[in-house]
Amino acid sequence: MNDPRPHLSLRLRRRRVRDRLATLLITAGGVGVVVSVLAIGVFLALEVVPLFLGEDALNARELWHPQPVEGYAEPQHRWRPEPLVEGDTTHFGMAPLVWGTLKAALWALLFAVPLALGAAMHSALYMPRRLRARLKPTLELMEALPGVVIGFVAGMLLAPWVERHLAAALLLLVALPFGALLAGGLRALLPVPLQQRLPLGWAGLWLAPWLLLVGGATLWLGPALEAALVGGDLRGWLADTLGLDYAARNAMIVGLAMGFAVIPGIYALAEDALVGVPDSLGEGAQALGATRWQTLCKVVLPAAAPGIFSAMMIGAGRAVGETMIVLMASGNTALMSLNPMEGLRSLSATIAIELPEAAVGGTHYRLLFLAALVLFAFTFLVNTLAEGVRTRLRHRYRRLEGGA
Amino acid sequence: MRTLWHRRGEGPWPWLAAGSVALSLLMLLALLLLLSVRGLGHFWPDEVALVMPQDGQPFAGVAVREERIPGGEARERLYFTGNHDLDGDRWRWVEVSAIAAIRHPAELVVLERSRWGQFLGRLVAVVGDGERHSGEAAWPALQARLAELDALRDERDRLRDDVVVPLVRRLENSGSLGDAESRAALAAAQARIRELQSAMGGDTLILESVDGRRIAQPLDLVLRAWRPNAMTPPQKLMAWSEGVWRFLSEGPRAANSAGGVWPAIFGTVLMVLLMSLVVTPFGVLAGIYLNEVAHQGPLTRLVRIGVRNLAGVPSIVYGVFGLGVFVYGIGGTLDEWFFSDRLPSPTFGTGGLLWASLTLALLTLPVVIVATEEGLARVPDHQREGALALGATRMEMLTRVVLPMTLPAMLTGMILAVARAAGEVAPLMLVGVAKLAPQVPVDGDFPFLHLERKFMHLGYHIYDAAFHGDDVQAAMPLVFATALLLVLVILVLNLTAIFLRHHLRARHGAPRW
CATH class of the missing domain: 1.10.3720.10 (MetI-like)
Known part of the structure; x- marks a missing residue:
């Protein structure tokens, strides 16, 4: 009797073993990758812990509250982690x-x-x-x-x-939205066939050249407006009147x-x-x-x-x-x-x-x-x-x- | 106005919404256009103007840009005048109204020099070997000599790279004496180099700036010469393509403010290649595990959300992790175990190619995992069930049925990962990028690929040249060209990924979730 079964079962067993091995490999790899990726947070936390524990621990107040700084009457928030010159005090205000x-x-x-x-x-x-x-x-x-x-x-x-x-740039922030609104208003004035050539659905595209035009006009007008409103020097005006x-x-x-x-x-x-x-x-x-x-x-x-x-x-x-x-x-x-x-x-x-x-x-x-x-x-x-x-x-x- | 807008009933707000689409597109277009024009324009041989101010000496320069003088109507123009050795400066601002005349004489030459940067002015004579070519004959003579010099330089570089360096290394390794044969070969090669070097020297150019100051310029320091005003458009186009090629194939000069970006291209590509070698198998493995093997319970869901969110964690945090774990942790330990003879100078305990690749692999892992999972989720369940019903084990089902269908998704993930990695600079600043790396990480020296070396990177090259040079203005055109190159590489990668994904969607339909 030539029974093929033992042979088949051997192959089957081999396939099963291979399957189990592969599953194991994938599981090990997958878990390993996931764990190592998630370990980032844990590692950072571990590196930070010695700051607050141990002998020369930092006081958390030092980090978040104003500290006295040489030359200032009021306590200041100051970040100067390394001394600039020898003997300088360091400040860790984050x-x-x-x-x-x-x-x-x-x-x-x-x-x-x-x-x-x-x-x-x-x-x-x-x-x-x-x-x-x-x-x-x-x-x-x-x-x-x-x-x-x-x-x-x-x-x-x-x-x-x-x-x-600066003036022209700030003006652009106002002019561009206004330009978009204006485009909508002007389009409504156009004859209907022309309106249909400029559908709202495609406005994202055909508004672009229009906005470019509006932007160009704003930049062209900007200096004149700056001269009329703040005497031609917005930055100076900001510094003088608003203290900015x-x-x-x-x-x-x-x-x-x-x-x-x-x-x-x-x-x-x-x-x-x-x-x-x-x-x-x-x-x-x-x-x-x-x-x-x-x-x-x-x-x-x-x-x-x-x-x-x-x-x-x-x-x-x-x-x-x-x-x-x-x-x-x-x-x-x-x-x-x-x-x-x-x-x-x-x-x-x-x-x-x-x-x-x-x-x-x-x-x-x-x-x-x-x-x-x-x-x-x-x-x-x-x-x-x-x-x-x-x-x-x-x-x-x-x-x-x-x-x- | 109200009735006007309400004729079609939509009101004003849709126009603001449409305007924001237009504005976003406009900004993107403007940025790309700016990079293309400034980046590619740098290589075009611009006309040199001979500017005669109303008062003062004439000068030769290339017009760069014009500005309105603050607080007035007058405009001033910036010229690049070169001649750093004569003037102590390379730039000159001139009020436009104070210019009496501008001419473009054909005989003005521009010289690219390896010291002092460019020279703009007139060529008076070429002197050498007892000969003197002056007047009309000077320019052809100069070109002939420059061609000879190029050939000599090529031979010298080849000799140095192919013969001298390997010989020196062999002698170093084989002890103090070495074998006589290689010593003789080395001496011969060095003699030949000295010969070439002396053949290069000796000639002198007599140059004259347009205001009449003369200098004698050693010819071996001149790299190239051209007369932009005498060039025809086809000649300029040739010069332009040569310039682009040199930019791509040469190394940087003058503290990264001139020359090419070849080492940076090489470093970027090598780093990204190493990274994708690491990230692809692990990312795919984790994706398969999460989607096919793991029990789909609340824990897996939580892990999946966690992995997804890691894609949103700032890249600099990965850099910090890489520095702490790879460089100081693993690298420091490796140094103690294997390279203790070189301590305290670190081998692996400092930033390098390997650590940068690993850090970026970690950074892009979520991208690959998510893309793989998405692809796996798109394979219909009946395919899996069919395979299992025919008696396949899970492994066979995965490798024969599911994974082939997911291949394009994995490819998409890998391309997106590469595109992200190519543009990241912040983590690299912590784990191994260098301002200038004299040695490329690949050479003929065992083990050929030097994972511990620092490398140059296109993105960091941009940051460094734009913010740390001594003449940032002069480096700007090159930075634009580098930025354009980087953006092009990334756009092409992303377009490929988008195309693949589109193709995929058309084939398999929308994802299940």
Whole structure:
């Protein structure tokens, strides 16, 4: 009798063993990778612990509260981790760095959120589907632009230009939105066939040359307006009447450059949230006679609000941690002022500048690790929160769709 | 106005929304245009103007830009005048209204020199070997001599790289004496180099600036010469493409403010290659584990969210981690175990190629994991069930059915990871990038690939040249060209990824979640 079974079972056993081995390998590899990736936070925390424990522990007050500084009557927030000259006292006030980080992020969001949300609303509601499918990857390319290039252009070109043309630059901020509104108003005056050649759905494209024109006109008019209003020297006027200092590389420039970098991220997530709203909701509102904009404000936006919130959170996370743009466009002066036209120094830029020179294991070194830990914890929490919100939103959409 | 807008019933706000799309696109376009124009324009041989101010000496210069003088209507123009050795400066601002005349005489020459930068002015004579070519004959003579010099330089460099350096290394390794044969070969090669060197020297150019000051310029310090005002457009185009090629293929000169970026390109590519060698297998492994093997419970979901969020953690944090763990932790230990004879000067205990690649691999791991998972989730369950029902083990199901379908997704993830890594600079500043690395990390010396060496990087080159040079203004055109190169590389990578993903979506439909 020639029974093939033992042979088969041997092969089968070999296959099973191989399968189990492979599974084991994948499991070990996967768990290893995941654990090592998640170990980042743990490692940073471990490096920071000796700061606050042990003999020469730092007082936490020293970090966050104003400390007496030689030459000043009032206690000051001061970051000077290494003595400038021999025998100099060191100051470990991290408040200016945190302040600078938040200030930069805030200005970036102030610039990016309106633009990104406006773009998301327009593309989700008005744009033809095919155009939207083209716009998304284009803005993704914008996100892929390296920070060092944006920082270079902002720090070396934009900052000196704005310094020379401050009035015109500020005027642009007003003129461009006004120009967009004007385009809408003027279009309504056109004969109907011409209006149909300029549909609202394609406005994102045909408004671009118009805005260019408006911008050009503003730059041309800027000096005249500056002369008429503030006597031709806005910076001097700001310094004299409002007491505001002006630094070429300042929070506004950082906000503009970093805003440019975070627009695509906010846009993509906000657009996802808006497009994800079940069509039945919007169709219902429009059937009842609402315009598309009314539908957006009263129906779609409230439904998508959590998603838009999470988009802004993720934008904030990116703005807080961005290094090269802040490093190159902010002047890196550790100040604590509200003035948007002064420089700042962020946590991330401080790490990039000082960590290579800090003595391993010293207080300065560990403080920079603390800064990294703060950044890590902040972005991780913000992202987790945003992710949680988005997951719940997806469930809600699914329920709404099911109920319709 | 209200009725006007409400004729079609939409109101003013949609126009603001549309305006923000237009503005975003406009900004992106403006940035790309700026980089292209400034980056590529640098290599175009611009006309040299002979400027006669109303008062004072004439000068030769290339117009750079014009500004309005603050607080007035007058404008001033910036000229690049070169001649650092004569004037002590390379730039000159002139009020436009104070210029009496501008001419473009064909005989003005521009010399690229290895010391003192460019010279702008007139060529009077070429002197050497008892001969003197002056007047009309000077320019052809100069070109002929420069061509000879190029050939000599080439031969010298080849000799040095291919013969002398390997011989010296062999002699060093084989002890103090070495074998007689290689010593003789080395002496011969060095004699030949000295011969070449002396053949290069000796000739002198008599140059005259346009205001009449003469200098004698040793010819061996002149790299190139051209007469932009006498060039026809096709000649300029040739000169332009040569300039682009030199930028891509040469090393930097003059504290990174002149020359090319070849070592930076090489460093960037090598680092990214090493990184993708590390990140692809591990990222794919983790993706497969999370999606196919792990029990899909709350813990896995939590881990998945955690991994996803790591993509949002600032890159500088990874840099800090890399410095603490790889450089000081693992690197320091390796030094104590294997390189203790070289301590206290560190081998692996300082930033280097290996640590930079590993740090960036960690940074891009979430990208690859997420892309792999997305691809795996897109494979319909009935494919898996079909394979299992036919008696395949899980391993066979994965390798024969699921993974082939996921391949494009993994590729997309890898390309996105490479694109992200190529643009990151902040973590590299902590773990191994160098302002100027004299030695490329790959050479003919065992073990050929030197993982402990520092390397140059395009992104860091931009930061360094733009912020740490002594004449930032002079370095600007080169920085623009470098930035354009970096952006082009990243855009091409991203476009490939977008195309792949689009292709994928068209084939498999939308993801399940």
